[in-house]
Amino acid sequence: MLKKELGTLEVFSIATGAMISSGLFVLPGIIYQESGAGLSLSYLIAGILLLPAVFSQLELSTAMPRAGGNYVTVERILGTPAGIIAGITNWLAISLKSGFALIGIGTFATLIFPELGETQIKLIAIGACVFFTFLNIISTESSGKAQVIMVAVLLLIISAYILIGYRAMDFSYFTKAPKSKWANILGAAGTVFISYGGITKVASIAEEVKDPGKTLVRGIIASFVITLILYVLAVLVTQGILSHRELSTSYTPISLAAGYLAGKPGIWVTAGAALLAFITTANAGIMTASRNPMSMSRDRLLPPIFGKVSKKTGTPVFSIIITSAIIISIVAGLSIEKFAKVASLFMILTYILTNLSVIVMRYSGLANYRPTFKSPFFPILQALSVVVYIILIIDMGSLTMAISAVVIVLCLIWYVVYARNQAGKKSAFLHMLANITNQEIAGNDLEEELLTILLERQDIKEDEIDRLIKNAWILDMDRPSDIQEIFDIFAEAISERLPIEKEKAREKLFAREQQASTIIFPGIAVPHAIPHIVIEGKNFFDIFIIRNKEGIKWENNQTVYTAFCLAGSKDKRDMHLRALMAIAQIVQTDIFTNDWLEAKNTTELKTILLLAERKRN
Structure with missing residues (x-):
């Protein structure tokens, strides 16, 4: 640089x-x-x-x-x-x-x-x-x-x-x-x-x-x-x-x-x-x-x-x-x-x-x-x-x-x-065509380059949490849902990325929720939940995110709009706590509160998380 x-x-x-x-x-x-x-x-x-x-x-x-x-x-x-x-x-x-x-x-x-x-x-x-x-x-x-x-x-x-x-x-x-x-x-x-x-x-x-x-x-x-x-x-x-x-x-x-x-x-x-x-x-x-x-x-x-x-x-x-x-x-x-x-x-x-x-x-x-x-x-x-x-x-x-x-x-x-045979990157023109035709033809090269520029512009030094968020599994839902469906979706995503069966992951999610509610900041305008589980093995940790602007019916008839699911092995306990702290800091920032429910797609959701102010190691 x-x-x-x-x-x-x-x-x-x-x-x-x-x-x-x-x-x-x-x-x-x-x-x-x-x-x-x-x-x-x-x-x-x-x-x-x-x-x-x-x-x-x-x-x-x-x-x-x-x-x-x-x-x-x-x-x-x-x-x-x-x-x-x-x-x-x-x-x-x-x-x-x-x-x-x-x-x-x-x-x-x-x-x-x-x-x-x-x-x-x-x-x-x-x-x-x-x-x-x-x-x-x-x-x-x-x-x-x-x-x-x-x-x-x-x-x-x-x-x-x-x-x-x-x-x-x-x-x-x-x-x-x-x-x-x-x-x-x-x-x-x-x-x-x-x-x-x-x-x-x-x-x-x-x-x-x-x-x-x-x-x-x-x-x-x-x-x-x-x-x-x-x-x-x-x-x-x-x-x-x-x-x-x-x-x-x-x-x-x-x-x-x-x-x-x-x-x-x-x-x-x-x-x-x-x-x-x-x-x-x-x-x-x-x-x-x-x-x-x-x-x-x-x-x-x-x-x-x-x-x-x-x-x-x-x-x-x-x-x-x-x-x-x-x-x-x-x-x-x-x-x-x-x-x-x-x-x-x-x-x-x-x-x-x-x-x-x-x-x-x-x-x-x-x-x-x-x-x-x-x-x-x-x-x-x-x-x-x-x-x-x-x-x-x-x-x-x-x-x-x-x-x-x-x-x-x-x-x-x-x-x-x-x-012609040398060119590899996808242009913004292809992104525009993708918008018009509703087809995924553009790729993410330019999005990633622009994101790097945004991070540099705000003088953000990436840490391990940022790298996890960049690679996080994320879903944007456009219809009302409930905790049962959300945990089913999380369990399937976790089983595809980590060494655990879908049913076992689902059981752990519900068991964790029965121990204590994972809803954070229930009194704010946009309450969120952070369900989290521990899996067998070593050196495993991942973040899964679902945003639902129509709302998710959680336990005790409470409604949340975002669920951040953390899944990792016991040796990643420190990472688990750091991720919890980072998410807690992020959801209280102005950029998150103002922009999260207005974001148009999953790429913009990740950008909001990455640009939000928080303590970085």
Whole structure:
């Protein structure tokens, strides 16, 4: 298990640092050519349209805070084919986000050498990619504190730029700018999605976050809101400082505008901030992106070579090299504008899968799916966002649609040819189908994984009682019953799991009840009984549970709603007493009293028992 060392400030800094990059320092000039006067509106729309994906990602990350990000959650939820698509698109999205930062490094070289063209900018980007590839192969150590400092400096510089630049704005530039149709503004918003790509990167480090239920939500929401505000205001100020010709031809619009505000120092300060953002985004992006194929390889969805880690450097060398090769190929083959569109395309595909995953999880009926953050306005928000994201892809042009279709088809071909026989886990989608068809086709893999996460989230260290409860025999009855029937059922279950005949077990249960009533807490709203017997032999102990919401008529016409039956050998006397004490503590907890009779199935009943507070050894 990875160490949980990241707090709210670190989560905020990682997300913000990943978002503030080429999307702010390079992209405005490119987008302006399409959006015209609606430039800042495109940034605002992109941010608003991203909100459903942010909510959905938070819900999934607080329910399944696992390393691997979107790939892990989508693969567990929608199944292996969708998992492959998510893994590949997330791999490409983060890779291209890094590539766009690398292009930013080349672009800012034009401040020193103004005569550089697009080819020279790409060569500089490729050279930087080679350098960072070598750096990632050698070591991947990074500092959370350094990230916090870097983001603080970036936010300070951008805030100063907005506050100083506002006073110098010429609002006539807005009226002089070319008017754009809503279709153009929306298309530009699709391209701008790359600017907010850092939000998805945080999902990859969710397992390393302290108290993710609170920390992730606070850090990501704060990062998203602040970054959106800064993006819109900074772009708005830039529109008010630069003329139409300057803004439409500049690859460094923020620095160009800062030059009007503070001369050479303004240019160098903003350029330094931009380069700092590009370097950290590019380096961290190559590292993060290379972990996607590594995780897929460990799940046997890619060849083993992708998962091999160098003994000397401790890094996945092959994954890093392939990731960098993909970045270099796309940097060399696409124009800067097309590069931004393709990068945003893969981001949008990832967001579509994320929203679909939340829909499936909510309808799957999984008892242990318990996110601490639930997306509001479900499922309308998720369904509408998927439709809007598809419209954005269509509006981005035929090239992006063709690329998305090719990637999806290739992923499905790979699943059929290679990964289909490797997949073993059952998805939440199968659980949803099981709910609809009332068939047991899903298995318990995902339920068990989610339960493990719940126990980790509440910092519960399992003891022997927990392990007994996990393996306990449990029955949920939906009709009134009596002690005779319950003891018959218990006796049969005991005889199947322990070395004792059914009739002998039944006799012992009734004999124990005649000695003294096994009802506990008869005065509380939901009384329970704990019949218990001793069997011959050694090293035997088991727990049997029946829940009956309609009630069980016990001795003396008393009604109980749950019977916990304990059966064990004499040498397990200590375990017997510990189990009695544990059950007595559990049934008095708030989680038990409030949720027990409302539980939908036996899996949820076990979860309630395991999550209830009690003294553990």
